[in-house]
Amino acid sequence: MSKKIPVGLSNKHVHLSQKDVDILFGEGHQLTPIKDLGQPGQYACDEKVDLVGPKRTISGVRVLGPVRKVSQVELSFSDGITLGLGDIPVRDSGMLEGTPGIKLVGPKGEVEMPNGVIAASRHIHMHTSDAAEYGVKDKDLVKVPVEGQRGLVFDNVLVRVHDTYALEFHVDIEEGNAAGLKNGQLVDLIK
């Protein structure tokens, strides 16, 4: 396999619905893009919110855009413990049933999310043409080996295929640090 996959490390972040943007930042507020992300059309926003958990608050958590149908908070296991949420579930993005909630605080208001807090499943985004080249399909599980002093082989890596996706291996900060990975580092997949 010749084509390599760039690593994208995900720090804690929040996706918001327009309804929740309205409450947190004011009626009709539009998110302010400040930096494009690896996936086409996705961007980091100037906006930040505070996450108020049962035990502690994590301040200044970055909002990612564009808005989604449902708000979602993506954290590391350590973030979940810090907030007092205990062990947060590992889920694919959007699979929020039975997940814990959290209070979001913005400059103009507060939102009590009834659920939506997850640790995102490690996954590889790929364009349909990449999937054909690798011989994999949407929702396949593959392995990703990482070389080096903290070398390891990630198992259960979800493949997500779409015509709008760019090739990128997403892991959270703890997964990245456990493997000594850097943003943009190139990895392979094993079927």
Next chain:
Amino acid sequence: MSKKIPVGLSNKHVHLSQKDVDILFGEGHQLTPIKDLGQPGQYACDEKVDLVGPKRTISGVRVLGPVRKVSQVELSFSDGITLGLGDIPVRDSGMLEGTPGIKLVGPKGEVEMPNGVIAASRHIHMHTSDAAEYGVKDKDLVKVPVEGQRGLVFDNVLVRVHDTYALEFHVDIEEGNAAGLKNGQLVDLIK
């Protein structure tokens, strides 16, 4: 291989020399054990220190006993970034040449460590009899597979054999969370 290895998750902690204990907690102060650790003779202490980095301070970091010849601070990669130390080196315990320093602050004084900050290499402690059973020797590198949703295979796991060691697989919090490991969970090794 029938004998399983219990996991020990290491949060950030500090080992101190008696000289540094004297400075931080007062001349002649003896560390106060509050909880035995997995390795015989090792214990968590009532004492805590603040780590003052170039960027930020991490307060209330646990001291582990007994005292050692040289002070050593064991952190996660994220802790290193938080403090402003950048990428801290992965080292075996005690291999401190060329590692970054840090300022320690205790109730009675401060110590400027010239070096000694590391991310500890993932390792398995084992008694000499365990090593014989597994067919490994001190300083071997082995693999440790972990099952489950966050399943992975740790590579480059250092084997440390001694007559005073108890069987235990030590990883830091980020490595543990990346694999969904819990304290006391049982794992295997692969040669």
